[in-house]
Amino acid sequence: IAGITQAPTSQILAAGRRMTLRCTQDMRHNAMYWYRQDLGLGLRLIHYSNTAGTTGKGEVPDGYSVSRANTDDFPLTLASAVPSQTSVYFCASSGSGTGELFFGEGSRLTVL
Amino acid sequence: GQNIDQPTEMTATEGAIVQINCTYQTSGFNGLFWYQQHAGEAPTFLSYNVLDGLEEKGRFSSFLSRSKGYSYLLLKELQMKDSASYLCAVMDSNYQLIWGAGTKLIIKP
Numbered sequence: 001i002a003g004i005t006q007a008p009t010s011q012i013l014a015a016g017r018r019m020t021l022r023c024t025q026d027m028r029h030n031a032m033y034w035y036r037q038d039l040g041l042g043l044r045l046i047h048y049s050n051t052a053g054t055t056g057k058g059e060v061p062d063g064y065s066v067s068r069a070n071t072d073d074f075p076l077t078l079a080s081a082v083p084s085q086t087s088v089y090f091c092a093s094s095g096s097g098t099g100e101l102f103f104g105e106g107s108r109l110t111v112l
Numbered sequence: 113g114q115n116i117d118q119p120t121e122m123t124a125t126e127g128a129i130v131q132i133n134c135t136y137q138t139s140g141f142n143g144l145f146w147y148q149q150h151a152g153e154a155p156t157f158l159s160y161n162v163l164d165g166l167e168e169k170g171r172f173s174s175f176l177s178r179s180k181g182y183s184y185l186l187l188k189e190l191q192m193k194d195s196a197s198y199l200c201a202v203m204d205s206n207y208q209l210i211w212g213a214g215t216k217l218i219i220k221p
Contacts, residue, residue, distance in 0.1 A: 042116065042199070042211030043155075058208075090154060099143065099203055103154035 003027070006091050006104035013081050013111050021076040021107045023091030031094045032074040033058075033101070034066060036087040043090065049074055081111045114138045116212035118200050123218045124190055132185045132198050132215045140205025146174050146185045147199040149214065155199055158185070187217075195219045 004025040013019050025032065030051045035043040045058030049068040063085060065077045074093075078085055088108050092101040117135045124130040136144070143162040147155040161167055161176035161183060173186040185198055197214040204210055 040120075040213060042213045043201075043209075044211075045208065048208075099207065099209070100145070100157045100160065101147075101155075101209070103156070105154050 004091060004093055004102055004104040006089075006107050008107060009105065010108045011110070013078075013109060015082055015111055016080050019078045019081055019109070021078075021089055021091075021109070023074045023076070023104060024072050025074075025091075025093045025102075026072065027093060027095065027102065028071060029093035029095045029102070030071070032068065033092045033094075034064070034074070034076045035090045035092065036060065037090060037106075038087050046076065046089075078109075081109075083111045085109065086111045114202075114204065114210045116200055116202060116210055118198075118212040118215045120213070121216045121218065123220060124187075126190055126192060126219055126221050128190050129186065129188050130190060130217065132187075132200075132217065134183045134185070134200035134212060136181050136183070136200070136202045136210070136212075138202045138204045138210055141178060142203040142205065142207055144174075144176055144183050145201045145203070145209070146183075147201065149197045149199060151196070158198075190219050192219050192221070 007022045033048045034046040044060045047066040049055045052071045091104040115137045146158040149155040159174040166175045171188045176183045197216045199214045200212040201209045
Protein backbone atom coordinates (compact mmCIF):
# COMPACT_ATOMS: atom_id res chain seq x y z
CA ILE A 1 0.00 0.00 0.00
CA ALA A 2 1.49 3.31 -1.07
CA GLY A 3 1.95 5.87 1.63
CA ILE A 4 4.17 7.18 4.36
CA THR A 5 5.29 5.11 7.34
CA GLN A 6 6.61 6.28 10.68
CA ALA A 7 8.30 4.32 13.47
CA PRO A 8 8.03 3.94 16.35
CA THR A 9 4.35 4.63 16.94
CA SER A 10 4.99 5.46 20.56
CA GLN A 11 8.06 5.74 22.76
CA ILE A 12 8.90 6.70 26.33
CA LEU A 13 12.41 8.07 26.64
CA ALA A 14 14.63 9.19 29.51
CA ALA A 15 15.93 12.76 29.32
CA GLY A 16 19.40 12.96 27.85
CA ARG A 17 18.98 9.91 25.61
CA ARG A 18 19.39 9.99 21.86
CA MET A 19 16.39 9.05 19.75
CA THR A 20 15.73 8.69 16.01
CA LEU A 21 12.24 8.75 14.55
CA ARG A 22 12.06 7.01 11.21
CA CYS A 23 10.00 8.08 8.21
CA THR A 24 9.73 6.31 4.85
CA GLN A 25 7.56 7.09 1.86
CA ASP A 26 7.03 5.15 -1.35
CA MET A 27 5.24 7.82 -3.39
CA ARG A 28 8.49 9.23 -4.85
CA HIS A 29 7.64 12.64 -3.45
CA ASN A 30 10.47 15.17 -3.52
CA ALA A 31 9.48 17.21 -0.47
CA MET A 32 9.34 15.83 3.06
CA TYR A 33 8.63 17.48 6.40
CA TRP A 34 8.74 16.88 10.14
CA TYR A 35 6.13 18.57 12.32
CA ARG A 36 5.36 18.47 15.99
CA GLN A 37 1.83 18.85 17.28
CA ASP A 38 1.12 20.06 20.81
CA LEU A 39 -2.24 20.65 22.46
CA GLY A 40 -3.61 24.11 21.68
CA LEU A 41 -0.97 24.85 19.08
CA GLY A 42 -0.94 24.43 15.34
CA LEU A 43 1.40 22.04 13.63
CA ARG A 44 4.91 23.46 13.87
CA LEU A 45 7.53 22.71 11.26
CA ILE A 46 10.80 21.33 12.64
CA HIS A 47 12.81 20.57 9.51
CA TYR A 48 12.06 20.04 5.86
CA SER A 49 13.70 18.71 2.72
CA ASN A 50 12.75 19.88 -0.76
CA THR A 51 14.70 17.10 -2.46
CA ALA A 52 17.15 14.32 -1.66
CA GLY A 53 20.46 15.71 -0.44
CA THR A 54 19.05 19.00 0.87
CA THR A 55 17.49 19.98 4.19
CA GLY A 56 16.27 23.18 5.80
CA LYS A 57 15.26 24.51 9.19
CA GLY A 58 11.66 25.15 10.05
CA GLU A 59 10.06 27.14 12.82
CA VAL A 60 11.33 25.04 15.77
CA PRO A 61 14.59 23.27 14.74
CA ASP A 62 16.60 23.52 17.97
CA GLY A 63 17.46 20.14 19.49
CA TYR A 64 16.60 18.25 16.29
CA SER A 65 18.53 17.17 13.22
CA VAL A 66 17.55 15.47 9.96
CA SER A 67 19.17 13.86 6.97
CA ARG A 68 17.92 13.05 3.47
CA ALA A 69 20.29 10.53 1.90
CA ASN A 70 17.67 9.35 -0.60
CA THR A 71 14.16 10.19 -1.79
CA ASP A 72 12.35 7.70 0.42
CA ASP A 73 13.80 8.22 3.91
CA PHE A 74 13.79 11.25 6.20
CA PRO A 75 14.81 10.39 9.79
CA LEU A 76 14.52 12.89 12.64
CA THR A 77 17.08 12.69 15.45
CA LEU A 78 16.91 14.11 18.95
CA ALA A 79 20.55 14.22 20.07
CA SER A 80 19.81 14.62 23.78
CA ALA A 81 16.10 14.52 24.57
CA VAL A 82 14.51 17.01 26.98
CA PRO A 83 11.00 16.94 28.52
CA SER A 84 9.86 19.89 26.34
CA GLN A 85 10.27 17.59 23.34
CA THR A 86 7.36 15.50 24.58
CA SER A 87 4.94 15.74 21.67
CA VAL A 88 3.32 13.97 18.75
CA TYR A 89 5.59 14.02 15.72
CA PHE A 90 4.23 13.83 12.19
CA CYS A 91 6.23 13.16 9.06
CA ALA A 92 4.68 14.35 5.80
CA SER A 93 5.50 14.43 2.12
CA SER A 94 4.26 16.29 -0.94
CA GLY A 95 4.68 15.87 -4.67
CA SER A 96 4.41 18.60 -7.28
CA GLY A 97 1.22 20.56 -7.81
CA THR A 98 -0.90 22.19 -5.13
CA GLY A 99 1.33 21.24 -2.22
CA GLU A 100 -1.11 18.83 -0.62
CA LEU A 101 0.59 17.02 2.26
CA PHE A 102 0.36 13.31 2.97
CA PHE A 103 0.96 12.52 6.62
CA GLY A 104 2.28 9.50 8.43
CA GLU A 105 0.32 8.14 11.38
CA GLY A 106 2.45 9.98 13.91
CA SER A 107 4.95 9.08 16.62
CA ARG A 108 3.98 9.88 20.20
CA LEU A 109 7.14 10.66 22.18
CA THR A 110 7.25 11.13 25.94
CA VAL A 111 10.49 12.38 27.51
CA LEU A 112 10.75 11.90 31.26
CA GLY B 113 4.08 38.10 12.36
CA GLN B 114 2.10 35.44 10.64
CA ASN B 115 -1.15 34.35 12.22
CA ILE B 116 -4.02 31.95 11.55
CA ASP B 117 -7.14 32.26 13.72
CA GLN B 118 -9.94 29.74 14.00
CA PRO B 119 -12.37 28.93 16.82
CA THR B 120 -11.09 26.42 19.36
CA GLU B 121 -14.26 24.34 19.56
CA MET B 122 -17.72 24.17 17.99
CA THR B 123 -20.76 21.99 18.64
CA ALA B 124 -23.40 21.04 16.10
CA THR B 125 -26.27 18.58 15.73
CA GLU B 126 -26.32 15.53 13.50
CA GLY B 127 -28.00 16.37 10.18
CA ALA B 128 -27.41 20.10 10.53
CA ILE B 129 -24.99 22.50 8.79
CA VAL B 130 -21.91 24.05 10.40
CA GLN B 131 -19.51 26.75 9.20
CA ILE B 132 -15.94 26.86 10.54
CA ASN B 133 -14.22 30.19 9.97
CA CYS B 134 -10.54 30.91 9.46
CA THR B 135 -8.87 34.31 9.25
CA TYR B 136 -5.25 34.78 8.34
CA GLN B 137 -2.45 37.30 8.19
CA THR B 138 0.57 35.97 6.35
CA SER B 139 3.57 37.12 4.36
CA GLY B 140 2.16 36.51 0.93
CA PHE B 141 -0.42 33.96 -0.13
CA ASN B 142 -0.10 30.87 -2.29
CA GLY B 143 -3.22 29.01 -1.29
CA LEU B 144 -5.31 27.93 1.69
CA PHE B 145 -5.84 24.35 2.80
CA TRP B 146 -8.33 22.61 5.06
CA TYR B 147 -7.43 19.31 6.70
CA GLN B 148 -9.48 16.96 8.86
CA GLN B 149 -7.91 15.22 11.84
CA HIS B 150 -9.71 12.58 13.87
CA ALA B 151 -8.51 12.15 17.45
CA GLY B 152 -5.29 10.16 17.58
CA GLU B 153 -4.92 10.08 13.82
CA ALA B 154 -3.02 11.93 11.11
CA PRO B 155 -4.44 14.98 9.30
CA THR B 156 -6.01 14.26 5.92
CA PHE B 157 -6.52 16.71 3.08
CA LEU B 158 -10.00 18.15 2.52
CA SER B 159 -9.71 21.15 0.23
CA TYR B 160 -7.51 23.74 -1.42
CA ASN B 161 -8.45 27.30 -2.44
CA VAL B 162 -6.19 29.69 -4.27
CA LEU B 163 -8.79 31.87 -6.03
CA ASP B 164 -11.72 33.70 -4.45
CA GLY B 165 -14.97 31.85 -4.32
CA LEU B 166 -16.57 28.61 -3.28
CA GLU B 167 -15.21 25.12 -3.95
CA GLU B 168 -17.74 22.35 -3.43
CA LYS B 169 -16.86 18.72 -2.84
CA GLY B 170 -19.80 16.58 -1.80
CA ARG B 171 -21.01 17.54 1.68
CA PHE B 172 -18.01 19.81 2.22
CA SER B 173 -17.45 23.26 0.69
CA SER B 174 -14.66 25.76 1.22
CA PHE B 175 -14.81 29.50 0.57
CA LEU B 176 -12.00 32.02 0.17
CA SER B 177 -11.82 35.81 0.15
CA ARG B 178 -8.23 36.91 -0.31
CA SER B 179 -9.01 40.62 0.13
CA LYS B 180 -10.50 39.89 3.57
CA GLY B 181 -7.97 37.23 4.59
CA TYR B 182 -10.87 34.92 5.29
CA SER B 183 -11.99 31.41 4.58
CA TYR B 184 -14.67 29.08 5.83
CA LEU B 185 -15.33 25.37 5.67
CA LEU B 186 -19.00 24.45 5.35
CA LEU B 187 -20.12 20.97 6.35
CA LYS B 188 -23.65 19.92 5.38
CA GLU B 189 -25.81 17.00 6.54
CA LEU B 190 -23.54 16.42 9.49
CA GLN B 191 -22.78 12.85 10.46
CA MET B 192 -21.33 11.55 13.71
CA LYS B 193 -18.15 10.59 11.84
CA ASP B 194 -17.57 14.30 11.12
CA SER B 195 -16.58 14.75 14.77
CA ALA B 196 -12.93 15.74 14.36
CA SER B 197 -10.58 18.69 14.40
CA TYR B 198 -10.46 20.87 11.29
CA LEU B 199 -7.15 22.53 10.53
CA CYS B 200 -6.76 25.67 8.41
CA ALA B 201 -3.37 26.27 6.81
CA VAL B 202 -2.04 29.01 4.52
CA MET B 203 0.92 28.69 2.16
CA ASP B 204 3.00 31.85 2.42
CA SER B 205 5.26 33.58 -0.09
CA ASN B 206 8.07 31.09 0.68
CA TYR B 207 5.71 28.19 -0.03
CA GLN B 208 5.76 27.20 3.65
CA LEU B 209 2.52 26.19 5.36
CA ILE B 210 1.38 28.22 8.36
CA TRP B 211 -1.10 26.25 10.48
CA GLY B 212 -3.96 27.29 12.69
CA ALA B 213 -4.42 25.50 16.02
CA GLY B 214 -7.49 23.70 14.69
CA THR B 215 -11.21 23.71 15.48
CA LYS B 216 -12.57 20.74 17.40
CA LEU B 217 -16.03 19.95 16.06
CA ILE B 218 -18.35 18.01 18.34
CA ILE B 219 -21.44 16.45 16.75
CA LYS B 220 -24.37 15.64 19.01
CA PRO B 221 -27.18 13.24 18.10
